[in-house]
Amino acid sequence: MAESEDTNTEELSTENMQADVKSLVRKLSEDSWEIPIGHIPNMRVPGRLFVSENLLEDLDPGTIDQVANVATLPGIQKYSMAMPDAHLGYGFAIGGVAAFDEEEGIISPGGVGFDINCGVRLVRTNLQKEDVLLHMKRLIDELFNNVPAGVGSKSRFKASDRELDEAFLHGAKWAVESGHGVEADVEHCEANGYMEGADPAKVSTKARNRGKPQLGTLGSGNHFLEVQYVDEIYDREIASVFGLEEGQVMVMIHCGSRGAGHQVCTDYLKELSQAVKSYGIDVPDKQLACAPAQSKEAQNYFKAMICAANYAWANRQMITHWTRESFEKVFGRDADDLGMDLLYDVAHNVAKLEKHKVDGKMKDVYVHRKGATRAFPRGHPEVPTVYRDVGQPVLIPGSMGTPSFILCGAKEAMDISFGSACHGAGRVMSRAQAKKEFRGQSIKENLEAQGIIVRATHPSVIAEEAPGVYKSSSDVVNVVHELGIAFKVAKVLPLGVTKG
Amino acid sequence: MPSQQKQYEYLEHTADIKFLAYGRTLEELFENAALAMFNVMIDTGKVSGETAKEVFLKSSDLESLLVDWLSELLYLFEVDEIVFRKFQVKEIRDEGSEYSITARASGEKFYPESHPFETEIKAVTYNQLEIEKTADGWKAQVVVDI
Numbered sequence: 001m002a003e004s005e006d007t008n009t010e011e012l013s014t015e016n017m018q019a020d021v022k023s024l025v026r027k028l029s030e031d032s033w034e035i036p037i038g039h040i041p042n043m044r045v046p047g048r049l050f051v052s053e054n055l056l057e058d059l060d061p062g063t064i065d066q067v068a069n070v071a072t073l074p075g076i077q078k079y080s081m082a083m084p085d086a087h088l089g090y091g092f093a094i095g096g097v098a099a100f101d102e103e104e105g106i107i108s109p110g111g112v113g114f115d116i117n118c119g120v121r122l123v124r125t126n127l128q129k130e131d132v133l134l135h136m137k138r139l140i141d142e143l144f145n146n147v148p149a150g151v152g153s154k155s156r157f158k159a160s161d162r163e164l165d166e167a168f169l170h171g172a173k174w175a176v177e178s179g180h181g182v183e184a185d186v187e188h189c190e191a192n193g194y195m196e197g198a199d200p201a202k203v204s205t206k207a208r209n210r211g212k213p214q215l216g217t218l219g220s221g222n223h224f225l226e227v228q229y230v231d232e233i234y235d236r237e238i239a240s241v242f243g244l245e246e247g248q249v250m251v252m253i254h255c256g257s258r259g260a261g262h263q264v265c266t267d268y269l270k271e272l273s274q275a276v277k278s279y280g281i282d283v284p285d286k287q288l289a290c291a292p293a294q295s296k297e298a299q300n301y302f303k304a305m306i307c308a309a310n311y312a313w314a315n316r317q318m319i320t321h322w323t324r325e326s327f328e329k330v331f332g333r334d335a336d337d338l339g340m341d342l343l344y345d346v347a348h349n350v351a352k353l354e355k356h357k358v359d360g361k362m363k364d365v366y367v368h369r370k371g372a373t374r375a376f377p378r379g380h381p382e383v384p385t386v387y388r389d390v391g392q393p394v395l396i397p398g399s400m401g402t403p404s405f406i407l408c409g410a411k412e413a414m415d416i417s418f419g420s421a422c423h424g425a426g427r428v429m430s431r432a433q434a435k436k437e438f439r440g441q442s443i444k445e446n447l448e449a450q451g452i453i454v455r456a457t458h459p460s461v462i463a464e465e466a467p468g469v470y471k472s473s474s475d476v477v478n479v480v481h482e483l484g485i486a487f488k489v490a491k492v493l494p495l496g497v498t499k500g
Numbered sequence: 501m502p503s504q505q506k507q508y509e510y511l512e513h514t515a516d517i518k519f520l521a522y523g524r525t526l527e528e529l530f531e532n533a534a535l536a537m538f539n540v541m542i543d544t545g546k547v548s549g550e551t552a553k554e555v556f557l558k559s560s561d562l563e564s565l566l567v568d569w570l571s572e573l574l575y576l577f578e579v580d581e582i583v584f585r586k587f588q589v590k591e592i593r594d595e596g597s598e599y600s601i602t603a604r605a606s607g608e609k610f611y612p613e614s615h616p617f618e619t620e621i622k623a624v625t626y627n628q629l630e631i632e633k634t635a636d637g638w639k640a641q642v643v644v645d646i
Binding site: 060087088089090091094113114115150151152153206209210219220221259262263265266269270273274285286287289427428429430431432433457458460461464500 | 510512513514515516517541559560563564567568571575578579581610612615616617618619620622623624625626627628629643645646
């Protein structure tokens, strides 16, 4: 209670609010800053912020404390990281990445977040911007009607218990086999559409009850389905491997594991907040509840987390299928003929057991990415064969009405960021403040004046997600590009969006 | 409420929602925290209280009990599809090694068409969670993920 471990951090954080953010860190290079050991007590490694000077100035000191908090956890490797889009979260900062030794380290639900495997997928078409402009309103209406979105929305697909188990076990692979896509979809998805090691028995009845009616729904908040076009290509060679050309129409789907994932996280936070006591782990924020990586508690969470991650891949796969059907209806051609292949699908809230080089030796580590995208370079065995000569596509969604970016994972990611890049634009304004400053209806009109059609279940969702509440996504991707973590390939701009 | 005391207030948070709830007793504190949480999502003043759910939970400490109570209400909202407006916490008991809550939450059946939701709350976090005894009762700080 008043005497809890949080109290110290809390005081420190308030103190730091007064301080100049730059005085808390040490510059390593243009886009790389260190939070020295000692910023808060018990740090095992330093913190590292991958931000430009401009982005650093926008950073909330609380975010720096959160990066430092993670550095106190047992078995952390090299440093606790924040991607350029980092902002204040709970437990880990959003945009936080940390790797933990497979034996000596921990696994923490707070390093993944509630929306397990929230992620992005991008579907290509062979349509050009000019082909769709006249049909945009109908297309967005069709997508809005076909893909359930918003609070309390239910899926068109009535999953049975067995089908829910299958989604937990085999993710997008199951979704394709049950008629929601084509075989090539899973080949173009991170982890081929599902992670091994799921155990549905570790998922509570509550998580099942929440997940069942929502399998095949977009959700609300910052989740969206957007029709976009390729505005600019930065790297022609990689763009041609990714099948991109200027003017080409694309569809971006951004969503996660819905109530199933939220409940898995809630359940295991409770369990692991007990485990920290029994294992004597001192955590500076209760949201960092964790357990030794090989303990029963941590492994149970990991198996349940994989179920939720697979559920999210199944979810995005089903939405892809209904997106194709919507295009088929509007354009009177089948999806194949419209060239609607999956470009790629990336998770940005997940923990994975991966091989990374630490102190010159390859070792297995649990990489936690909370609001960060994997960015494996060319030649990595986990990059799909078609992209292996260039690197994995890294998909960075913009906020509503702002550009999104397609990048390509690069070598430095393996050397400096445990194979990770940013995941979005990064919030700078609270939702409450956004609702004070913006009106949903006027933003909608403003976007429509720019030719961007918006459909949402409620205008306040539009205000909360107004373009002005985010950092500029161009600044964020430029840092990643300059650092050599992932190279810019193309910029895409929105034509229309549906939201919860 | 007879007292002049504030029930709850919202604080600034960049990405999520943070609030303070107050109560003269622990029971009232938990009621007001629930009210604060549901009012993030919807104007509960416009909701009727025809359907009720009984809640009984046990947790290892008071802070976990608050998280569990709010999480349970989110779960009931999503799965039983009830928008709650009224919370009656009958008793919060210190049972030595754990705490328990006995409560009743009432509201009405949720229809997406007729309930304009402002924001969906994904979950209740332990981040910056604090329950504090004050001069005139209790105060709790909660951050919810949206």
